[in-house]
Amino acid sequence: MKEGLSLKPKEHLNLNIKGAKPIMACIGSIEDYCSSGQVDILKESFEHSDDISNVDFKGDPDELYNKDFLVGGFKTYVLSPVDSKNKFSKEFFNCTVLVVSGIDKETGKNISFLTHQHPEEISNKGSEFTSYLKQRLNEIKKKCMPGTIDAIVVGGNYLSAEDFKKRHQYSTASTKELAQLVKKNLQNYLNSIKLLSTKVMETLDFEPVIINGAKESVGYDDIYYNNDERRVYFIREKVNEKIGSFTRSDIEEGKKEQNK
Numbered sequence: 001m002k003e004g005l006s007l008k009p010k011e012h013l014n015l016n017i018k019g020a021k022p023i024m025a026c027i028g029s030i031e032d033y034c035s036s037g038q039v040d041i042l043k044e045s046f047e048h049s050d051d052i053s054n055v056d057f058k059g060d061p062d063e064l065y066n067k068d069f070l071v072g073g074f075k076t077y078v079l080s081p082v083d084s085k086n087k088f089s090k091e092f093f094n095c096t097v098l099v100v101s102g103i104d105k106e107t108g109k110n111i112s113f114l115t116h117q118h119p120e121e122i123s124n125k126g127s128e129f130t131s132y133l134k135q136r137l138n139e140i141k142k143k144c145m146p147g148t149i150d151a152i153v154v155g156g157n158y159l160s161a162e163d164f165k166k167r168h169q170y171s172t173a174s175t176k177e178l179a180q181l182v183k184k185n186l187q188n189y190l191n192s193i194k195l196l197s198t199k200v201m202e203t204l205d206f207e208p209v210i211i212n213g214a215k216e217s218v219g220y221d222d223i224y225y226n227n228d229e230r231r232v233y234f235i236r237e238k239v240n241e242k243i244g245s246f247t248r249s250d251i252e253e254g255k256k257e258q259n260k
Helices: 030-037 038-047 063-067 119-125 128-144 163-167 176-205 248-259
Strands: 002-004 024-029 050-053 068-071 077-079 086-092 094-105 112-115 150-155 209-213 221-226 231-238
Touching: 002 063, 024 030, 030 231, 038 050, 038 112, 038 221, 038 231, 063 068, 068 209, 077 128, 086 094, 086 112, 094 128, 094 176, 094 221, 112 119, 112 128, 112 221, 119 176, 128 163, 128 176, 150 176, 150 221, 150 231, 176 248
Parallel strands: 024 231, 050 086, 150 209
Antiparallel strands: 002 024, 068 077, 077 112, 086 221, 094 112, 094 150, 221 231
8 A cells, every 4th residue: 555645845734833744645455455454444443433424425415414514415515524533435436535634723633524526516516515615614724723734635537438338327328428428527527626626725725635636447435534643544446556646736737738
C-alpha cells in the first residue's frame, strides 16, 4: 500500500500549531488491504460501532436527515455533520468524496465532515448541493482555529469504452453511444472536481488535494477516515500507479500546456 501526503506545499496550514497537519492518505487495492488483514480491522473498528458516522449514499434520506446529515435524496448526495466522530463511506463508483478536517477552537481536538456525491446528480441539483456544502464549510471554518483546516477529494472514474461495455447495463450500447458515455462521464467528474474545489477555495482560501485521481476500473471505492489521526484509508480495486496527488489548478495548468 502507498502512504503519503500531497505533493504540493501546505501553505494554508500553520505547522506551528500542534496537530495542524495535512490529512494523510493510505491508498491500496482491495487485494493489498485483504492480504495485510487491514480490511477486517477497518470493518471491525468502523462498521460495528455506534459512535461512528456511516455516510451512507444509499441510506434512507429521512433517517439520515434525523441524524443531522444533509441529504439530496436517495443515491444523490449526503453530507455528514461536523463533529469528532470517525467516518466511512462505501461503494462509490461514479461518486466523489470530500473530507474536511480542522482543530476545534474550544476543545483543541480534530473535527471533520465527509461528503459523498454523485457527479451527475450534483450537476442536476447544483444550487441545492452548493448551499449545503457552503453551510458545512462555513460551520467548520467558524468552529476551527485558523491554519488548522485541510481537505482532500477521492473517488470518481474515467473508464474506457470497453470498460463501459463490460457493465451489464451498457452491454448492448453502440460504439457511438459508448463514446458519448465516456465523454459525458469524464465531464461529470471534472465538473464535480471543479465545484468542490471552487467552493472550498471560496470559503477556506485553498484548494483540496485530489488523491489518486479517477479510477480506471469498473470496481468500487471505499473510504474510512480516522478523525483523531487525520488519516484516510482509501481502498479501490486497482490503484492508479502513475497518478499521485494534484489539485484542480494542476488540471487547468496541464490544459494550458497542451494548448501551447
